[in-house]
Amino acid sequence: MLLKAAWLAGSHQAGRTLVRALGSADESTRVTAGILLSRSGSAAVPVLREGIAHREGLPEALTLLANQDDPSVELEIRAFLDDSDPVVSRGARRALDVFKRRTTHGRPTGTPETPACRV
16 A cells, blocks of 8 residues: 555656565555556656666566557557567567557557466
């Protein structure tokens, strides 16, 4: 609860902790982190990009980035399509599919796709 409050208050460190939590072995932790980051919208983009640069929270962080209304994320996601880790490369393909659906058909109704478990 304190982490959520810190993130909602704008704590960069709390956001980084949430990105790292996307890689947790505990599904509940991954889901909670994904939901909090997803609900933050564009405010989560800097911590997602930073985490991705450090290979933290992959592949879930790629999907969350794909949900942003920012065309520049496509190149960042594509960079992981041929990743040596098959889980990450599969996740990048799925994230790119999410991105294409959002940009082809506009913003979907309901909540953005949130990675609930490992791909």
